[in-house]
Amino acid sequence: MNTEILKANDLKKVAPVFGQLSFDEHEQVVFCNDKDTGLKAIIGIHDTTLGPALGGTRMWNYATEWEALNDVLRLSRGMTFKSAVTGLNLGGGKAVIIGDAKTQKTPELMRKFGEFVESLGGRYITAEDVGMDTADMDTVREVTKHVTGISEHLGGSGNPSPITGYGVYMGMKAAAKFKYGTDSLEGKKVLIQGIGHVGETVLKHVTDEGGKVIIADINQERLEQVRDQYGAVIYSGDDLYTADVDIYAPCALGATINDDTIHKLKADIIAGAANNQLADETIHGRMLQEKGIVYAPDFLINAGGIINVYAELEGYDKPEIMRKTENIYHTTLEILNSAKANQITTHQSALKVAQDRIEKRKAENKK
16 A cells, blocks of 8 residues: 655646545545535545445635545545554545535535435445534434434434543553653653644643643634643743653644654654644654654554444443553554564554554455
8 A cells, every 4th residue: 555645735746536646546535516505525435345434524624625635535544544453343434525614514514415425325434523523413414324423312422532532642651651661641741732622631631640731722712721721831932843842742633743843853752633643654754763753653542533433333332432442552552562673663563553454354355
């Protein structure tokens, strides 16, 4: 599978879909358009070897359609590996809706999107992501059963963010164990970039353990609210990537680990919830390795959310959800140790586990 990712501003130079480096042998890419509701969406189904493609729907005001396409291809690919490395019988998919979630999202638009999901006959199962919430999934459920993350009173697992955050916290502790010899975060300085529902959960766990949390977000009002509630410190410098911290936790959008930022980083560990944190998985994974920064692979440690919604399909209870999410700690530690033993990057180590599981299933299906 291709591990290089094309930058969004280069997309126009190649064929629209099949020629993109972000296109990693995706099985299906669906473009959804509805004039009446204003819906413009893209659904990416990357791989269904292990099961139906499950992944959230993100609503974002993308600068260009090329940017939206690149995002859905990268995100759906990541979901394949997230499910595979976590041991779930699911494939990878994702959807993006182009627009401002605060001003353009309507029940009619969500129902129309749900109709497109329904038309895929269960090959893609949606859930919430950036710009979405549980109520939106409840609306989608009115027109399709192929949706997870619905309200608990409707029989669903509810908002997956707390479980996602807990999984990131488990991965962070495993990375600390690998780096420092102890998984205690007491006294550690942790910079959390992005204080949404997931980032706040990570903050709470770290704070409860005695960690010193610094927070950064584009929403100043949100920063002040979280500061007052948890006693966190708002980052006030000019460049957060130069902050003198032990752990950097990117919990907003991806690609914050890139040519410009890696040289500035002073953190020992990168462990956050954002998807696709490495702008280039190969180059930047190797640069982190050479710099001695421990990178906890994002598609592994942020898998708590999909573990949570998977419960709706498999019917397991909350204690089992927590058990599976806590296991992220052990899996992360195994992958970090394997990377060290095999002298490969931690991303390559996690990717190999995921790809081996997929290839094994393909071989079984041919028998």
